[in-house]
Amino acid sequence: MHIETSDPSVAVLIPCYNEEITIGKVVTDFRHVLPDATIYVYDNNSTDATARIAAAAGAVVRKEPRQGKGNVIRAMFEDIDADVYVMVDGDDTYPAEAAPDMVEKVLEGYDMVIGDRLSSTYFAENKRPFHNVGNRVVRGAINILFDAHVTDIMTGYRAFSFTFVKTYPVLSKGFEVETEMTIHSLNNNLRLYELPVQYRDRPEGSVSKLNTVGDGIRVLSTIFRLIREYKPLPFFGWIGVVIGVIGFVLALSVTIDFWHTGMVQRFPTLIGAVLLLLVGLLSIVAGIVLDTLAKNSRSRFILDSNMSAYVYRHNR
Incomplete structure:
Protein backbone atom coordinates (compact mmCIF):
# COMPACT_ATOMS: atom_id res chain seq x y z
CA MET A 1 0.00 0.00 0.00
CA HIS A 2 1.41 3.38 -0.99
CA ILE A 3 0.40 6.10 1.46
CA GLU A 4 -0.30 9.42 -0.19
CA THR A 5 0.17 11.79 2.70
CA SER A 6 2.81 14.34 3.65
CA ASP A 7 2.56 13.58 7.35
CA PRO A 8 2.39 9.82 7.89
CA SER A 9 1.95 8.49 11.41
CA VAL A 10 4.67 6.15 12.67
CA ALA A 11 4.42 3.73 15.58
CA VAL A 12 7.50 2.12 17.11
CA LEU A 13 6.58 -1.22 18.70
CA ILE A 14 8.86 -2.64 21.40
CA PRO A 15 7.86 -5.97 22.99
CA CYS A 16 9.64 -6.29 26.34
CA TYR A 17 10.28 -8.82 29.07
CA ASN A 18 12.78 -7.88 31.80
CA GLU A 19 14.85 -5.37 29.81
CA GLU A 20 15.46 -2.72 32.48
CA ILE A 21 19.15 -2.46 31.57
CA THR A 22 18.55 -1.49 27.94
CA ILE A 23 14.97 -0.26 27.46
CA GLY A 24 15.65 3.34 28.48
CA LYS A 25 18.39 3.71 25.86
CA VAL A 26 16.28 2.01 23.17
CA VAL A 27 13.35 4.37 23.73
CA THR A 28 15.62 7.42 23.83
CA ASP A 29 17.44 6.41 20.65
CA PHE A 30 14.21 5.93 18.70
CA ARG A 31 12.73 9.18 20.00
CA HIS A 32 15.84 10.92 18.67
CA VAL A 33 15.75 9.44 15.13
CA LEU A 34 11.93 9.41 14.82
CA PRO A 35 10.86 12.47 16.84
CA ASP A 36 7.29 12.45 15.52
CA ALA A 37 6.70 8.74 16.13
CA THR A 38 4.74 7.29 19.03
CA ILE A 39 6.79 4.70 20.88
CA TYR A 40 4.89 1.82 22.46
CA VAL A 41 6.45 -0.55 24.96
CA TYR A 42 4.38 -3.64 25.72
CA ASP A 43 5.47 -5.10 29.04
CA ASN A 44 5.07 -8.89 28.99
CA ASN A 45 4.92 -9.66 32.74
CA SER A 46 8.32 -8.21 33.57
CA THR A 47 9.48 -8.64 37.14
CA ASP A 48 11.97 -5.77 37.00
CA ALA A 49 11.67 -2.01 36.38
CA THR A 50 11.22 -2.26 32.59
CA ALA A 51 7.80 -0.57 32.52
CA ARG A 52 8.77 2.27 34.85
CA ILE A 53 11.99 3.06 32.96
CA ALA A 54 10.25 2.94 29.59
CA ALA A 55 7.55 5.36 30.77
CA ALA A 56 10.16 7.72 32.21
CA ALA A 57 11.95 7.72 28.83
CA GLY A 58 8.76 8.85 27.09
CA ALA A 59 7.19 5.63 25.83
CA VAL A 60 3.53 4.68 25.99
CA VAL A 61 3.58 1.59 28.20
CA ARG A 62 0.94 -1.11 28.03
CA LYS A 63 0.64 -4.53 29.62
CA GLU A 64 0.20 -7.87 27.85
CA PRO A 65 -0.55 -10.72 30.28
CA ARG A 66 -0.27 -13.57 27.73
CA GLN A 67 3.35 -14.68 27.92
CA GLY A 68 5.32 -14.92 24.69
CA LYS A 69 6.58 -12.57 21.99
CA GLY A 70 3.99 -13.75 19.48
CA ASN A 71 1.19 -12.91 21.92
CA VAL A 72 2.66 -9.43 22.45
CA ILE A 73 2.92 -8.73 18.72
CA ARG A 74 -0.64 -9.93 18.23
CA ALA A 75 -1.84 -7.43 20.84
CA MET A 76 0.21 -4.63 19.31
CA PHE A 77 -1.13 -5.25 15.82
CA GLU A 78 -4.70 -5.35 17.12
CA ASP A 79 -4.47 -2.24 19.30
CA ILE A 80 -2.40 0.27 17.33
CA ASP A 81 -3.27 2.14 14.14
CA ALA A 82 -0.54 3.91 12.14
CA ASP A 83 0.64 4.44 8.60
CA VAL A 84 3.98 2.77 9.30
CA TYR A 85 5.03 0.40 12.07
CA VAL A 86 8.60 -0.21 13.20
CA MET A 87 9.11 -3.27 15.38
CA VAL A 88 12.31 -3.69 17.37
CA ASP A 89 13.49 -5.68 20.37
CA GLY A 90 14.14 -3.90 23.64
CA ASP A 91 17.63 -5.37 24.12
CA ASP A 92 19.58 -2.61 22.29
CA THR A 93 21.01 -4.99 19.67
CA TYR A 94 19.60 -3.09 16.69
CA PRO A 95 20.60 0.45 15.61
CA ALA A 96 17.85 3.06 15.78
CA GLU A 97 19.67 4.98 13.03
CA ALA A 98 18.30 2.56 10.42
CA ALA A 99 14.66 3.25 11.32
CA PRO A 100 14.10 6.34 9.11
CA ASP A 101 15.29 4.42 6.04
CA MET A 102 12.99 1.52 6.94
CA VAL A 103 10.05 3.89 7.30
CA GLU A 104 10.86 5.47 3.94
CA LYS A 105 10.83 2.09 2.21
CA VAL A 106 7.38 1.32 3.59
CA LEU A 107 6.15 4.71 2.38
CA GLU A 108 7.52 3.82 -1.06
CA GLY A 109 5.14 0.87 -1.15
CA TYR A 110 6.85 -2.12 0.46
CA ASP A 111 4.71 -4.32 2.72
CA MET A 112 7.55 -5.36 5.01
CA VAL A 113 11.10 -4.11 5.43
CA ILE A 114 13.51 -6.57 7.01
CA GLY A 115 16.41 -5.34 9.11
CA ASP A 116 19.06 -7.69 7.75
CA ARG A 117 21.63 -8.52 10.45
CA LEU A 118 23.28 -11.44 8.68
CA SER A 119 24.78 -9.36 5.85
CA SER A 120 26.67 -7.18 8.31
CA THR A 121 27.97 -7.92 11.81
CA TYR A 122 25.71 -10.64 13.23
CA PHE A 123 28.02 -13.63 12.94
CA ALA A 124 30.91 -11.65 14.42
CA GLU A 125 28.93 -10.00 17.23
CA ASN A 126 26.63 -12.85 18.27
CA LYS A 127 28.31 -14.95 20.96
CA ARG A 128 25.90 -17.91 20.67
CA PRO A 129 27.30 -20.25 17.98
CA PHE A 130 24.23 -22.51 17.92
CA HIS A 131 22.10 -19.47 17.04
CA ASN A 132 24.38 -18.81 14.07
CA VAL A 133 23.98 -22.40 12.87
CA GLY A 134 20.23 -22.24 13.42
CA ASN A 135 19.91 -19.05 11.38
CA ARG A 136 21.75 -20.63 8.46
CA VAL A 137 19.68 -23.84 8.57
CA VAL A 138 16.33 -22.02 8.76
CA ARG A 139 17.33 -19.56 6.03
CA GLY A 140 18.46 -22.30 3.66
CA ALA A 141 15.36 -24.45 4.18
CA ILE A 142 12.87 -21.62 3.65
CA ASN A 143 14.64 -20.15 0.63
CA ILE A 144 14.73 -23.54 -1.07
CA LEU A 145 11.11 -24.38 -0.33
CA PHE A 146 9.75 -20.96 -1.36
CA ASP A 147 12.27 -20.27 -4.15
CA ALA A 148 13.31 -17.08 -2.40
CA HIS A 149 16.53 -15.21 -1.54
CA VAL A 150 15.80 -13.73 1.89
CA THR A 151 18.99 -13.27 3.89
CA ASP A 152 17.67 -12.80 7.44
CA ILE A 153 14.60 -14.90 8.18
CA MET A 154 14.49 -14.44 11.97
CA THR A 155 15.41 -10.80 12.58
CA GLY A 156 13.40 -8.92 15.19
CA TYR A 157 13.90 -5.55 13.46
CA ARG A 158 11.20 -4.91 10.85
CA ALA A 159 8.92 -2.24 9.45
CA PHE A 160 5.39 -2.84 8.17
CA SER A 161 2.62 -1.14 6.27
CA PHE A 162 -0.84 -0.68 7.77
CA THR A 163 -2.27 -3.29 5.38
CA PHE A 164 0.29 -5.91 6.41
CA VAL A 165 -0.35 -5.40 10.11
CA LYS A 166 -4.12 -5.57 9.83
CA THR A 167 -4.24 -8.62 7.55
CA TYR A 168 -1.44 -10.72 9.06
CA PRO A 169 -2.77 -13.54 11.29
CA VAL A 170 -0.40 -13.94 14.25
CA LEU A 171 -0.63 -17.62 15.15
CA SER A 172 2.65 -18.27 16.96
CA LYS A 173 2.92 -17.49 20.66
CA GLY A 174 6.67 -17.18 21.08
CA PHE A 175 9.91 -16.19 19.34
CA GLU A 176 9.05 -18.25 16.26
CA VAL A 177 6.73 -15.42 15.18
CA GLU A 178 9.46 -13.78 13.05
CA THR A 179 9.88 -16.96 11.02
CA GLU A 180 6.10 -17.12 10.62
CA MET A 181 6.03 -13.52 9.34
CA THR A 182 8.65 -14.26 6.70
CA ILE A 183 6.96 -17.44 5.45
CA HIS A 184 3.58 -15.68 5.39
CA SER A 185 5.06 -12.89 3.27
CA LEU A 186 6.79 -15.24 0.83
CA ASN A 187 3.71 -17.43 0.47
CA ASN A 188 1.50 -14.45 -0.37
CA ASN A 189 4.05 -12.79 -2.66
CA LEU A 190 4.21 -9.60 -0.62
CA ARG A 191 6.62 -6.79 -1.37
CA LEU A 192 9.72 -7.31 0.78
CA TYR A 193 12.82 -5.19 1.11
CA GLU A 194 15.95 -6.16 3.03
CA LEU A 195 17.94 -3.33 4.55
CA PRO A 196 21.34 -4.32 6.02
CA VAL A 197 21.70 -3.12 9.62
CA GLN A 198 24.57 -3.25 12.06
CA TYR A 199 23.92 -5.82 14.78
CA ARG A 200 25.56 -5.62 18.18
CA ASP A 201 25.50 -8.18 20.96
CA ARG A 202 23.69 -7.49 24.22
CA PRO A 203 25.52 -5.21 26.65
CA GLU A 204 27.05 -6.71 29.76
CA GLY A 205 24.42 -7.62 32.33
CA SER A 206 21.63 -8.02 29.81
CA VAL A 207 20.43 -11.62 29.57
CA SER A 208 18.89 -13.20 26.47
CA LYS A 209 15.43 -14.75 26.88
CA LEU A 210 16.07 -17.22 24.08
CA ASN A 211 16.46 -20.89 24.84
CA THR A 212 18.67 -22.31 22.10
CA VAL A 213 17.24 -25.83 22.18
CA GLY A 214 13.64 -25.10 23.18
CA ASP A 215 13.12 -22.11 20.89
CA GLY A 216 14.99 -23.89 18.09
CA ILE A 217 12.58 -26.81 18.31
CA ARG A 218 9.62 -24.42 18.27
CA VAL A 219 10.99 -22.61 15.21
CA LEU A 220 11.49 -25.89 13.35
CA SER A 221 7.99 -27.01 14.38
CA THR A 222 6.60 -23.74 13.05
CA ILE A 223 8.41 -24.20 9.74
CA PHE A 224 7.10 -27.77 9.51
CA ARG A 225 3.54 -26.61 10.22
CA LEU A 226 3.63 -23.66 7.82
CA ILE A 227 5.10 -25.73 4.98
CA ARG A 228 2.35 -28.29 5.53
CA GLU A 229 -0.26 -25.51 5.37
CA TYR A 230 1.25 -23.29 2.67
CA LYS A 231 2.90 -25.95 0.47
Missing part, protein backbone atom coordinates in the same frame (compact mmCIF):
# COMPACT_ATOMS: atom_id res chain seq x y z
CA PRO A 232 0.67 -29.02 0.90
CA LEU A 233 1.26 -30.51 -2.54
CA PRO A 234 5.07 -30.80 -2.24
CA PHE A 235 4.73 -31.80 1.42
CA PHE A 236 2.16 -34.56 1.05
CA GLY A 237 3.26 -35.35 -2.51
CA TRP A 238 6.79 -36.26 -1.50
CA ILE A 239 5.53 -38.25 1.49
CA GLY A 240 3.21 -40.12 -0.86
CA VAL A 241 5.99 -40.76 -3.38
CA VAL A 242 8.35 -42.15 -0.70
CA ILE A 243 5.68 -44.41 0.79
CA GLY A 244 4.54 -45.48 -2.68
CA VAL A 245 8.09 -46.36 -3.77
CA ILE A 246 8.56 -48.51 -0.66
CA GLY A 247 5.27 -50.27 -1.39
CA PHE A 248 6.23 -50.76 -5.04
CA VAL A 249 9.62 -52.28 -4.14
CA LEU A 250 7.98 -54.72 -1.72
CA ALA A 251 5.32 -55.64 -4.27
CA LEU A 252 7.98 -56.10 -6.93
CA SER A 253 9.94 -58.53 -4.73
CA VAL A 254 6.81 -60.61 -4.19
CA THR A 255 6.08 -60.52 -7.93
CA ILE A 256 9.61 -61.73 -8.75
CA ASP A 257 9.22 -64.64 -6.32
CA PHE A 258 5.88 -65.51 -7.92
CA TRP A 259 7.49 -65.35 -11.38
CA HIS A 260 10.11 -67.89 -10.36
CA THR A 261 7.99 -70.25 -8.21
CA GLY A 262 4.43 -69.76 -9.42
CA MET A 263 3.37 -69.24 -5.78
CA VAL A 264 2.80 -66.25 -3.51
CA GLN A 265 4.91 -67.20 -0.51
CA ARG A 266 4.81 -63.90 1.41
CA PHE A 267 1.21 -62.86 1.79
CA PRO A 268 1.90 -60.45 4.71
CA THR A 269 4.49 -58.64 2.57
CA LEU A 270 2.07 -58.46 -0.35
CA ILE A 271 -0.72 -57.08 1.84
CA GLY A 272 1.65 -54.53 3.38
CA ALA A 273 2.89 -53.49 -0.08
CA VAL A 274 -0.65 -52.93 -1.35
CA LEU A 275 -1.52 -50.88 1.75
CA LEU A 276 1.60 -48.76 1.32
CA LEU A 277 0.72 -48.12 -2.32
CA LEU A 278 -2.79 -47.05 -1.30
CA VAL A 279 -1.49 -44.80 1.49
CA GLY A 280 0.99 -43.19 -0.92
CA LEU A 281 -1.73 -42.56 -3.48
CA LEU A 282 -4.08 -41.11 -0.85
CA SER A 283 -1.30 -38.82 0.40
CA ILE A 284 -0.74 -37.45 -3.10
CA VAL A 285 -4.49 -36.94 -3.60
CA ALA A 286 -4.70 -35.18 -0.21
CA GLY A 287 -1.84 -32.89 -1.29
CA ILE A 288 -3.69 -31.97 -4.49
CA VAL A 289 -6.92 -31.18 -2.61
CA LEU A 290 -5.14 -29.17 0.10
CA ASP A 291 -3.12 -27.29 -2.52
CA THR A 292 -6.36 -26.13 -4.10
CA LEU A 293 -7.60 -24.94 -0.71
CA ALA A 294 -4.29 -23.15 -0.07
CA LYS A 295 -4.60 -21.30 -3.40
CA ASN A 296 -8.14 -20.26 -2.48
CA SER A 297 -6.83 -19.01 0.86
CA ARG A 298 -4.20 -16.88 -0.92
CA SER A 299 -6.93 -15.46 -3.14
CA ARG A 300 -8.99 -14.51 -0.08
CA PHE A 301 -5.93 -12.92 1.51
CA ILE A 302 -5.39 -10.71 -1.55
CA LEU A 303 -9.03 -9.63 -1.50
CA ASP A 304 -8.85 -8.89 2.25
CA SER A 305 -5.66 -6.87 1.75
CA ASN A 306 -7.20 -4.85 -1.06
CA MET A 307 -10.32 -4.17 1.01
CA SER A 308 -8.23 -3.16 4.04
CA ALA A 309 -6.19 -0.72 1.94
CA TYR A 310 -9.33 0.70 0.31
CA VAL A 311 -11.12 1.27 3.62
CA TYR A 312 -8.02 2.78 5.20
CA ARG A 313 -7.44 5.28 2.38
CA HIS A 314 -11.06 6.39 2.37
CA ASN A 315 -11.24 6.78 6.15
CA ARG A 316 -8.19 9.03 6.47
Whole structure:
Protein backbone atom coordinates (compact mmCIF):
# COMPACT_ATOMS: atom_id res chain seq x y z
CA MET A 1 0.00 0.00 0.00
CA HIS A 2 1.41 3.38 -0.99
CA ILE A 3 0.40 6.10 1.46
CA GLU A 4 -0.30 9.42 -0.19
CA THR A 5 0.17 11.79 2.70
CA SER A 6 2.81 14.34 3.65
CA ASP A 7 2.56 13.58 7.35
CA PRO A 8 2.39 9.82 7.89
CA SER A 9 1.95 8.49 11.41
CA VAL A 10 4.67 6.15 12.67
CA ALA A 11 4.42 3.73 15.58
CA VAL A 12 7.50 2.12 17.11
CA LEU A 13 6.58 -1.22 18.70
CA ILE A 14 8.86 -2.64 21.40
CA PRO A 15 7.86 -5.97 22.99
CA CYS A 16 9.64 -6.29 26.34
CA TYR A 17 10.28 -8.82 29.07
CA ASN A 18 12.78 -7.88 31.80
CA GLU A 19 14.85 -5.37 29.81
CA GLU A 20 15.46 -2.72 32.48
CA ILE A 21 19.15 -2.46 31.57
CA THR A 22 18.55 -1.49 27.94
CA ILE A 23 14.97 -0.26 27.46
CA GLY A 24 15.65 3.34 28.48
CA LYS A 25 18.39 3.71 25.86
CA VAL A 26 16.28 2.01 23.17
CA VAL A 27 13.35 4.37 23.73
CA THR A 28 15.62 7.42 23.83
CA ASP A 29 17.44 6.41 20.65
CA PHE A 30 14.21 5.93 18.70
CA ARG A 31 12.73 9.18 20.00
CA HIS A 32 15.84 10.92 18.67
CA VAL A 33 15.75 9.44 15.13
CA LEU A 34 11.93 9.41 14.82
CA PRO A 35 10.86 12.47 16.84
CA ASP A 36 7.29 12.45 15.52
CA ALA A 37 6.70 8.74 16.13
CA THR A 38 4.74 7.29 19.03
CA ILE A 39 6.79 4.70 20.88
CA TYR A 40 4.89 1.82 22.46
CA VAL A 41 6.45 -0.55 24.96
CA TYR A 42 4.38 -3.64 25.72
CA ASP A 43 5.47 -5.10 29.04
CA ASN A 44 5.07 -8.89 28.99
CA ASN A 45 4.92 -9.66 32.74
CA SER A 46 8.32 -8.21 33.57
CA THR A 47 9.48 -8.64 37.14
CA ASP A 48 11.97 -5.77 37.00
CA ALA A 49 11.67 -2.01 36.38
CA THR A 50 11.22 -2.26 32.59
CA ALA A 51 7.80 -0.57 32.52
CA ARG A 52 8.77 2.27 34.85
CA ILE A 53 11.99 3.06 32.96
CA ALA A 54 10.25 2.94 29.59
CA ALA A 55 7.55 5.36 30.77
CA ALA A 56 10.16 7.72 32.21
CA ALA A 57 11.95 7.72 28.83
CA GLY A 58 8.76 8.85 27.09
CA ALA A 59 7.19 5.63 25.83
CA VAL A 60 3.53 4.68 25.99
CA VAL A 61 3.58 1.59 28.20
CA ARG A 62 0.94 -1.11 28.03
CA LYS A 63 0.64 -4.53 29.62
CA GLU A 64 0.20 -7.87 27.85
CA PRO A 65 -0.55 -10.72 30.28
CA ARG A 66 -0.27 -13.57 27.73
CA GLN A 67 3.35 -14.68 27.92
CA GLY A 68 5.32 -14.92 24.69
CA LYS A 69 6.58 -12.57 21.99
CA GLY A 70 3.99 -13.75 19.48
CA ASN A 71 1.19 -12.91 21.92
CA VAL A 72 2.66 -9.43 22.45
CA ILE A 73 2.92 -8.73 18.72
CA ARG A 74 -0.64 -9.93 18.23
CA ALA A 75 -1.84 -7.43 20.84
CA MET A 76 0.21 -4.63 19.31
CA PHE A 77 -1.13 -5.25 15.82
CA GLU A 78 -4.70 -5.35 17.12
CA ASP A 79 -4.47 -2.24 19.30
CA ILE A 80 -2.40 0.27 17.33
CA ASP A 81 -3.27 2.14 14.14
CA ALA A 82 -0.54 3.91 12.14
CA ASP A 83 0.64 4.44 8.60
CA VAL A 84 3.98 2.77 9.30
CA TYR A 85 5.03 0.40 12.07
CA VAL A 86 8.60 -0.21 13.20
CA MET A 87 9.11 -3.27 15.38
CA VAL A 88 12.31 -3.69 17.37
CA ASP A 89 13.49 -5.68 20.37
CA GLY A 90 14.14 -3.90 23.64
CA ASP A 91 17.63 -5.37 24.12
CA ASP A 92 19.58 -2.61 22.29
CA THR A 93 21.01 -4.99 19.67
CA TYR A 94 19.60 -3.09 16.69
CA PRO A 95 20.60 0.45 15.61
CA ALA A 96 17.85 3.06 15.78
CA GLU A 97 19.67 4.98 13.03
CA ALA A 98 18.30 2.56 10.42
CA ALA A 99 14.66 3.25 11.32
CA PRO A 100 14.10 6.34 9.11
CA ASP A 101 15.29 4.42 6.04
CA MET A 102 12.99 1.52 6.94
CA VAL A 103 10.05 3.89 7.30
CA GLU A 104 10.86 5.47 3.94
CA LYS A 105 10.83 2.09 2.21
CA VAL A 106 7.38 1.32 3.59
CA LEU A 107 6.15 4.71 2.38
CA GLU A 108 7.52 3.82 -1.06
CA GLY A 109 5.14 0.87 -1.15
CA TYR A 110 6.85 -2.12 0.46
CA ASP A 111 4.71 -4.32 2.72
CA MET A 112 7.55 -5.36 5.01
CA VAL A 113 11.10 -4.11 5.43
CA ILE A 114 13.51 -6.57 7.01
CA GLY A 115 16.41 -5.34 9.11
CA ASP A 116 19.06 -7.69 7.75
CA ARG A 117 21.63 -8.52 10.45
CA LEU A 118 23.28 -11.44 8.68
CA SER A 119 24.78 -9.36 5.85
CA SER A 120 26.67 -7.18 8.31
CA THR A 121 27.97 -7.92 11.81
CA TYR A 122 25.71 -10.64 13.23
CA PHE A 123 28.02 -13.63 12.94
CA ALA A 124 30.91 -11.65 14.42
CA GLU A 125 28.93 -10.00 17.23
CA ASN A 126 26.63 -12.85 18.27
CA LYS A 127 28.31 -14.95 20.96
CA ARG A 128 25.90 -17.91 20.67
CA PRO A 129 27.30 -20.25 17.98
CA PHE A 130 24.23 -22.51 17.92
CA HIS A 131 22.10 -19.47 17.04
CA ASN A 132 24.38 -18.81 14.07
CA VAL A 133 23.98 -22.40 12.87
CA GLY A 134 20.23 -22.24 13.42
CA ASN A 135 19.91 -19.05 11.38
CA ARG A 136 21.75 -20.63 8.46
CA VAL A 137 19.68 -23.84 8.57
CA VAL A 138 16.33 -22.02 8.76
CA ARG A 139 17.33 -19.56 6.03
CA GLY A 140 18.46 -22.30 3.66
CA ALA A 141 15.36 -24.45 4.18
CA ILE A 142 12.87 -21.62 3.65
CA ASN A 143 14.64 -20.15 0.63
CA ILE A 144 14.73 -23.54 -1.07
CA LEU A 145 11.11 -24.38 -0.33
CA PHE A 146 9.75 -20.96 -1.36
CA ASP A 147 12.27 -20.27 -4.15
CA ALA A 148 13.31 -17.08 -2.40
CA HIS A 149 16.53 -15.21 -1.54
CA VAL A 150 15.80 -13.73 1.89
CA THR A 151 18.99 -13.27 3.89
CA ASP A 152 17.67 -12.80 7.44
CA ILE A 153 14.60 -14.90 8.18
CA MET A 154 14.49 -14.44 11.97
CA THR A 155 15.41 -10.80 12.58
CA GLY A 156 13.40 -8.92 15.19
CA TYR A 157 13.90 -5.55 13.46
CA ARG A 158 11.20 -4.91 10.85
CA ALA A 159 8.92 -2.24 9.45
CA PHE A 160 5.39 -2.84 8.17
CA SER A 161 2.62 -1.14 6.27
CA PHE A 162 -0.84 -0.68 7.77
CA THR A 163 -2.27 -3.29 5.38
CA PHE A 164 0.29 -5.91 6.41
CA VAL A 165 -0.35 -5.40 10.11
CA LYS A 166 -4.12 -5.57 9.83
CA THR A 167 -4.24 -8.62 7.55
CA TYR A 168 -1.44 -10.72 9.06
CA PRO A 169 -2.77 -13.54 11.29
CA VAL A 170 -0.40 -13.94 14.25
CA LEU A 171 -0.63 -17.62 15.15
CA SER A 172 2.65 -18.27 16.96
CA LYS A 173 2.92 -17.49 20.66
CA GLY A 174 6.67 -17.18 21.08
CA PHE A 175 9.91 -16.19 19.34
CA GLU A 176 9.05 -18.25 16.26
CA VAL A 177 6.73 -15.42 15.18
CA GLU A 178 9.46 -13.78 13.05
CA THR A 179 9.88 -16.96 11.02
CA GLU A 180 6.10 -17.12 10.62
CA MET A 181 6.03 -13.52 9.34
CA THR A 182 8.65 -14.26 6.70
CA ILE A 183 6.96 -17.44 5.45
CA HIS A 184 3.58 -15.68 5.39
CA SER A 185 5.06 -12.89 3.27
CA LEU A 186 6.79 -15.24 0.83
CA ASN A 187 3.71 -17.43 0.47
CA ASN A 188 1.50 -14.45 -0.37
CA ASN A 189 4.05 -12.79 -2.66
CA LEU A 190 4.21 -9.60 -0.62
CA ARG A 191 6.62 -6.79 -1.37
CA LEU A 192 9.72 -7.31 0.78
CA TYR A 193 12.82 -5.19 1.11
CA GLU A 194 15.95 -6.16 3.03
CA LEU A 195 17.94 -3.33 4.55
CA PRO A 196 21.34 -4.32 6.02
CA VAL A 197 21.70 -3.12 9.62
CA GLN A 198 24.57 -3.25 12.06
CA TYR A 199 23.92 -5.82 14.78
CA ARG A 200 25.56 -5.62 18.18
CA ASP A 201 25.50 -8.18 20.96
CA ARG A 202 23.69 -7.49 24.22
CA PRO A 203 25.52 -5.21 26.65
CA GLU A 204 27.05 -6.71 29.76
CA GLY A 205 24.42 -7.62 32.33
CA SER A 206 21.63 -8.02 29.81
CA VAL A 207 20.43 -11.62 29.57
CA SER A 208 18.89 -13.20 26.47
CA LYS A 209 15.43 -14.75 26.88
CA LEU A 210 16.07 -17.22 24.08
CA ASN A 211 16.46 -20.89 24.84
CA THR A 212 18.67 -22.31 22.10
CA VAL A 213 17.24 -25.83 22.18
CA GLY A 214 13.64 -25.10 23.18
CA ASP A 215 13.12 -22.11 20.89
CA GLY A 216 14.99 -23.89 18.09
CA ILE A 217 12.58 -26.81 18.31
CA ARG A 218 9.62 -24.42 18.27
CA VAL A 219 10.99 -22.61 15.21
CA LEU A 220 11.49 -25.89 13.35
CA SER A 221 7.99 -27.01 14.38
CA THR A 222 6.60 -23.74 13.05
CA ILE A 223 8.41 -24.20 9.74
CA PHE A 224 7.10 -27.77 9.51
CA ARG A 225 3.54 -26.61 10.22
CA LEU A 226 3.63 -23.66 7.82
CA ILE A 227 5.10 -25.73 4.98
CA ARG A 228 2.35 -28.29 5.53
CA GLU A 229 -0.26 -25.51 5.37
CA TYR A 230 1.25 -23.29 2.67
CA LYS A 231 2.90 -25.95 0.47
CA PRO A 232 0.67 -29.02 0.90
CA LEU A 233 1.26 -30.51 -2.54
CA PRO A 234 5.07 -30.80 -2.24
CA PHE A 235 4.73 -31.80 1.42
CA PHE A 236 2.16 -34.56 1.05
CA GLY A 237 3.26 -35.35 -2.51
CA TRP A 238 6.79 -36.26 -1.50
CA ILE A 239 5.53 -38.25 1.49
CA GLY A 240 3.21 -40.12 -0.86
CA VAL A 241 5.99 -40.76 -3.38
CA VAL A 242 8.35 -42.15 -0.70
CA ILE A 243 5.68 -44.41 0.79
CA GLY A 244 4.54 -45.48 -2.68
CA VAL A 245 8.09 -46.36 -3.77
CA ILE A 246 8.56 -48.51 -0.66
CA GLY A 247 5.27 -50.27 -1.39
CA PHE A 248 6.23 -50.76 -5.04
CA VAL A 249 9.62 -52.28 -4.14
CA LEU A 250 7.98 -54.72 -1.72
CA ALA A 251 5.32 -55.64 -4.27
CA LEU A 252 7.98 -56.10 -6.93
CA SER A 253 9.94 -58.53 -4.73
CA VAL A 254 6.81 -60.61 -4.19
CA THR A 255 6.08 -60.52 -7.93
CA ILE A 256 9.61 -61.73 -8.75
CA ASP A 257 9.22 -64.64 -6.32
CA PHE A 258 5.88 -65.51 -7.92
CA TRP A 259 7.49 -65.35 -11.38
CA HIS A 260 10.11 -67.89 -10.36
CA THR A 261 7.99 -70.25 -8.21
CA GLY A 262 4.43 -69.76 -9.42
CA MET A 263 3.37 -69.24 -5.78
CA VAL A 264 2.80 -66.25 -3.51
CA GLN A 265 4.91 -67.20 -0.51
CA ARG A 266 4.81 -63.90 1.41
CA PHE A 267 1.21 -62.86 1.79
CA PRO A 268 1.90 -60.45 4.71
CA THR A 269 4.49 -58.64 2.57
CA LEU A 270 2.07 -58.46 -0.35
CA ILE A 271 -0.72 -57.08 1.84
CA GLY A 272 1.65 -54.53 3.38
CA ALA A 273 2.89 -53.49 -0.08
CA VAL A 274 -0.65 -52.93 -1.35
CA LEU A 275 -1.52 -50.88 1.75
CA LEU A 276 1.60 -48.76 1.32
CA LEU A 277 0.72 -48.12 -2.32
CA LEU A 278 -2.79 -47.05 -1.30
CA VAL A 279 -1.49 -44.80 1.49
CA GLY A 280 0.99 -43.19 -0.92
CA LEU A 281 -1.73 -42.56 -3.48
CA LEU A 282 -4.08 -41.11 -0.85
CA SER A 283 -1.30 -38.82 0.40
CA ILE A 284 -0.74 -37.45 -3.10
CA VAL A 285 -4.49 -36.94 -3.60
CA ALA A 286 -4.70 -35.18 -0.21
CA GLY A 287 -1.84 -32.89 -1.29
CA ILE A 288 -3.69 -31.97 -4.49
CA VAL A 289 -6.92 -31.18 -2.61
CA LEU A 290 -5.14 -29.17 0.10
CA ASP A 291 -3.12 -27.29 -2.52
CA THR A 292 -6.36 -26.13 -4.10
CA LEU A 293 -7.60 -24.94 -0.71
CA ALA A 294 -4.29 -23.15 -0.07
CA LYS A 295 -4.60 -21.30 -3.40
CA ASN A 296 -8.14 -20.26 -2.48
CA SER A 297 -6.83 -19.01 0.86
CA ARG A 298 -4.20 -16.88 -0.92
CA SER A 299 -6.93 -15.46 -3.14
CA ARG A 300 -8.99 -14.51 -0.08
CA PHE A 301 -5.93 -12.92 1.51
CA ILE A 302 -5.39 -10.71 -1.55
CA LEU A 303 -9.03 -9.63 -1.50
CA ASP A 304 -8.85 -8.89 2.25
CA SER A 305 -5.66 -6.87 1.75
CA ASN A 306 -7.20 -4.85 -1.06
CA MET A 307 -10.32 -4.17 1.01
CA SER A 308 -8.23 -3.16 4.04
CA ALA A 309 -6.19 -0.72 1.94
CA TYR A 310 -9.33 0.70 0.31
CA VAL A 311 -11.12 1.27 3.62
CA TYR A 312 -8.02 2.78 5.20
CA ARG A 313 -7.44 5.28 2.38
CA HIS A 314 -11.06 6.39 2.37
CA ASN A 315 -11.24 6.78 6.15
CA ARG A 316 -8.19 9.03 6.47
